[in-house]
Amino acid sequence: MSVFMLPVEIYRDIEMTISKFWWNSKSGDKKGIHWMSWDRLSRHKSVGGMSFWNFKDFNLALLGKQGWRLLSNPSSLVSRVYKARYFPKVSFLDAKIGNNPIWHSILEANELVVSGVRWRVGTGENIDIVGQPWLDDVRPCIETVSPSLDNNKVASLMSMNHNSWEEEIISE
Incomplete structure (x- = not known):
């Protein structure tokens, strides 16, 4: 598999x-009663x-x-x-x-x-801002029509010491 x-x-x-x-009660018996459907059997025990x-x-x-x-x-x-x-x-x-x-x-x-x-961001120098999954979210990719983000890397959203995000750029 x-x-x-x-x-x-x-x-x-x-x-x-x-x-x-x-569900069969005897080895040769084909008349066993199926008490649950397969869908219910395959559910987790908690449900x-x-x-x-x-x-x-x-x-x-x-x-x-x-x-x-x-x-x-x-x-x-x-x-x-x-x-x-x-x-x-x-x-x-x-x-x-x-x-x-x-x-x-x-x-x-x-x-x-x-x-x-998902990308592990690290320094962000190899990850495109748009189109690559780097956000830990339901929607991992940023989708925008803003041409200013095209071909830019995640590193451009970080401060010089890479310890924090550039709040002004992100808010824009």
């Missing part, structure tokens, strides 16, 4: 097997479920972890090979789907990775 996006039929088969295990995994979400999380490794460890051998092969001129976040099934599977979770990734 951490390498391939499984087909929907496999998720259903796994969920059906778990459901049969829980009345049994915390069974949603296998599609679990599969996406494992694939997202592979994508995160490609993004956060660019000097690793796997990252360098994938970058050279599938996204040589862009970052992982902007990569396009290729023909390889493993790469296709990892990119299935790209949206998940993009939704959670």
Whole structure:
């Protein structure tokens, strides 16, 4: 599951097997009573479920972890090979789907990775103010039509000693 996006039929088969295990009273009996739907079983215990995994979400999380490794460890051998092969001129976040099934599977979770990734600001010299996710917020990117912010870095919003923000510039 951490390498391939499984087909929907496999998720259903796994969920059906778990459901049969829980609800059938005898090993050969096919007439067990299903006391709860799978959706309710997969809810967290605090809201009345049994915390069974949603296998599609679990599969996406494992694939997202592979994508995160490609993004956060660019000097690793796997990252360098994938970058050279599938996204040589862009970052992982902007990569396009290729023909390889493993790469296709990892990119299935790209949206998940993009939704959670944020720049660690540090000095702010490598981060564009507009269009890059650097805010720890529901909307991580600044979207504006102001041409004065285009091609400017986050560092230009900081004071010279990088210990505080330039209040006047930010308020504008």
